[in-house]
Amino acid sequence: MIRSVGHISAMSPYALAQLDAPKGMPLISLSQNESLRPPSPLAIDAAAKALEAGNLYPDPDWGDLRAALSRLHGIPADGILCGCGSMELISCITQAFADEHNSVLAPAHAYPFFRTAAQIARARYDDAPEEDKRVSVDALLAAIRDDTRIVFVANPGNPTGTRIPRAELVRLREGLPRDTLLVVDEAYAEFTDHVREPVFDLVERGDTVVLRTFSKAYGLAGMRVGWGLFPLEIARELRKVMNPNNITIAGQAAAKAALLDQGYMRETCRETARLRDGLRQRLLQAGLNVPESFTNFVLIHLESPEAAHHADHALRAEGVFLRPQAGAGLADCLRVTISVADQIEIAASLLERLAKEGLS
Numbered sequence: 001m002i003r004s005v006g007h008i009s010a011m012s013p014y015a016l017a018q019l020d021a022p023k024g025m026p027l028i029s030l031s032q033n034e035s036l037r038p039p040s041p042l043a044i045d046a047a048a049k050a051l052e053a054g055n056l057y058p059d060p061d062w063g064d065l066r067a068a069l070s071r072l073h074g075i076p077a078d079g080i081l082c083g084c085g086s087m088e089l090i091s092c093i094t095q096a097f098a099d100e101h102n103s104v105l106a107p108a109h110a111y112p113f114f115r116t117a118a119q120i121a122r123a124r125y126d127d128a129p130e131e132d133k134r135v136s137v138d139a140l141l142a143a144i145r146d147d148t149r150i151v152f153v154a155n156p157g158n159p160t161g162t163r164i165p166r167a168e169l170v171r172l173r174e175g176l177p178r179d180t181l182l183v184v185d186e187a188y189a190e191f192t193d194h195v196r197e198p199v200f201d202l203v204e205r206g207d208t209v210v211l212r213t214f215s216k217a218y219g220l221a222g223m224r225v226g227w228g229l230f231p232l233e234i235a236r237e238l239r240k241v242m243n244p245n246n247i248t249i250a251g252q253a254a255a256k257a258a259l260l261d262q263g264y265m266r267e268t269c270r271e272t273a274r275l276r277d278g279l280r281q282r283l284l285q286a287g288l289n290v291p292e293s294f295t296n297f298v299l300i301h302l303e304s305p306e307a308a309h310h311a312d313h314a315l316r317a318e319g320v321f322l323r324p325q326a327g328a329g330l331a332d333c334l335r336v337t338i339s340v341a342d343q344i345e346i347a348a349s350l351l352e353r354l355a356k357e358g359l360s
Ligand SMILES: Cc1ncc(COP(=O)(O)O)c(C=O)c1O
Pocket: 032, 033, 084, 085, 086, 087, 088, 111, 154, 157, 158, 185, 187, 212, 213, 214, 215, 221, 224, 225, 226
């Protein structure tokens, strides 16, 4: 038998959503934090047009896309790297900057792929407690060890949906050793632009990376385009481990066109926030515990892991798939991605009925 190397055979595969709808029932997937709308029509046209050159390899430097990102965000183009989703960047950062002699640190309820990336790199994975499901800068600083090489913080967080202010991120950065890389993952940033200040300027220090994605507010999860702003030396090292031809020609064209259609993206964020806050109010009225969210999902805290399991199964039986959160250390929680109004209506009614039956 051909065996994978030790640390890979010891790993569990990354847990994706399970979407096996009961026979004959339409699937309502509220489980992957995808956008409630298709991409901008401009992005769809641009991707279709780009396919005409599909016999050629894509631009390995993402030139047009980088230039557009640089203009929109007022950041230097040469510090931008684009990944096959931000997952590729998370994985490559970890491979390039951590190994079996050191460790990666993240908050206790962090995006589970940070742990997977550390496992692939053979690095130890440490976590620091959160305060009421919010990132605690004090706890992260207290958990730093001599061998901590990377700290990952998603802001806002997934699956918590909570966020910390820029001042807290600055305090974290200033409290970390200079040889510890801070990665601020802003996958959901566009949903909070009205309440947050950008943190791209931290990258100038040379020890901080900021990641973004087109998968959420821009509705391009299926095209796999993420990006980040990197200090130049970090970018140079990272490119050694990245796939040199990573993003398809259609993905690059779609992302650039989506970026230029800011109005469409903003409208997606507004509609998402309207449905998200409406769902939250209904669930609160039903007696469920649902903290304020700054993303395209809400997290429901149930009384126990058993209650979460029961609710998840009851909804699955009706074809509605939420995302259980044991993988993020929250076995008593279910995450609901904000989808179109009629799907949210179905989920809300089912959850209200369950709450009435005594779930919370
Ligand atoms: C916090 C966070 N980071 C990164 C990602 C990965 O996004 P992408 O589709 O760009 O790989 C996700 C996806 O859910 C996420 O929640």
